[in-house]
Amino acid sequence: MLRGATSISIDSKGRIAIPKRYRQWITEQCGGLFICTIDHQFSCLLLYPINEWEHIEAKLATLSSLHPAERRIQRLLLGHASECEMDGQGRILLSPTLRQYAHLQDKIMLVGQLNKFEIWSDVLWQQQIELDINLQAEDALAQSSRLSELSL
Incomplete structure (x- = not known):
């Protein structure tokens, strides 16, 4: 599973180094092949191991091209979507x-989200975390039943 937030650098060519702790697992799971795409709700990228992306593509294929939102x-x-090896x-x-x-x-954040990574600019990540903390505090009384079952 992909978890944790890691500060890494992006070089002038646009390359990022996947942290060593994930490399063996990624190689075993997907041969080091990823699909990177945008997050349609936030200013970050989503980086999926190819095997996980195939599940997303299958779901996207069920959507209607006649329905505007879909x-x-x-x-x-x-x-x-762009292949990254x-x-x-x-x-x-x-x-x-x-x-x-x-x-x-320069500095970016690679954030594990179980089956994918989010890739954030360091500045936007810090802003998003601050916003999430503030919203979570405001929403504490109106938690969904699924969140309250987590007992965190």
Whole structure:
């Protein structure tokens, strides 16, 4: 499983190094092949191991291209989807379009989300975490039954 938040650098060519603790698992699970796309709700990227992305594609394929909202999701996620293969040094190359969308420069955050990574600019990540903490405090009384069952 992919978990934890790691501060990493992005080089001038748009390459990021996957932290060593994930590399063996990623190689075993997906041969080092990823799909990177935009997050349609936040200014970050989603990086899926190829086997996980195939599940997402199967779900997207069930959406109707005649329904405007469903077509938008297909257009955004599939239209921005880009293959990224991990090289021998554990790096992947992010396309310029994806880097621009997520405002990626210098320091970024790689955030494990069980079956995928989120890739955030360091600045936007800090802003999002602050917002999430504030919203969580406000929503504490109105938690969903599923959240209250977690007993965190």
